[in-house]
Amino acid sequence: MKRERTLSMIKPDAVQKNIIGRVIVKLEEAGLKVVAAKMVRLSKKEGQQFYAIHKERPFYNDLVDFISSGPLMALILEGEDAIAKNREVMGATNPKEAAAGTIRAEFGDSIDKNVVHGSDAPETAAIEIPFFFNEDEIFE
Ligand code: CMP
Numbered sequence: 001m002k003r004e005r006t007l008s009m010i011k012p013d014a015v016q017k018n019i020i021g022r023v024i025v026k027l028e029e030a031g032l033k034v035v036a037a038k039m040v041r042l043s044k045k046e047g048q049q050f051y052a053i054h055k056e057r058p059f060y061n062d063l064v065d066f067i068s069s070g071p072l073m074a075l076i077l078e079g080e081d082a083i084a085k086n087r088e089v090m091g092a093t094n095p096k097e098a099a100a101g102t103i104r105a106e107f108g109d110s111i112d113k114n115v116v117h118g119s120d121a122p123e124t125a126a127i128e129i130p131f132f133f134n135e136d137e138i139f140e
Helices: 012-016 020-029 044-050 060-067 082-090 103-107 122-132
Strands: 003-010 033-040 072-080 116-118
Touching: 003 020, 003 082, 003 122, 012 020, 012 060, 012 072, 020 033, 020 072, 020 082, 020 103, 033 122, 044 060, 044 122, 072 082, 072 122, 082 103, 082 116
Parallel strands: none
Antiparallel strands: 003 072, 003 116, 033 072
16 A cells, blocks of 8 residues: 545536535545645636646537536545545446445536546646645645
8 A cells, every 4th residue: 555645626516516525524534634625716728738638538628618617626635545545435437337325426417517536547646736736735
């Protein structure tokens, strides 16, 4: 096991539904610790940049519109195997396929409005964390 950090976003659909707290409870219960947090609204340009990895996908424009449609909460989560642990508690991308008890199964409406994002690998976390946070905004 390794101590890791991962980037989590509580997406605009979840902020709109007023379930930020319920999502964070799930993350904490999974053994993840919030070491940084901020509420931000991404511009379209920032949304394009954040999801640049998906720019050839057919859903890219809708994804960028959605992620910049309202405020989101960005978090850094820390813990043993935090990247995998976060993805486990998030559940499958499509809430309809997500295991019972996961965040997306409980709160997700659709593959687009799926409540949370989490880095999928250490290399991704290393890009996504500094996208939102400076070192002095991270607390042990
Ligand atoms: P996320 O983990 O934030 O990464 C990219 C997002 O694209 C994903 O969650 C989904 O919300 C969204 N998305 C929309 N359609 C698809 C699709 N067909 N496959 C994967 N992701 C999709």
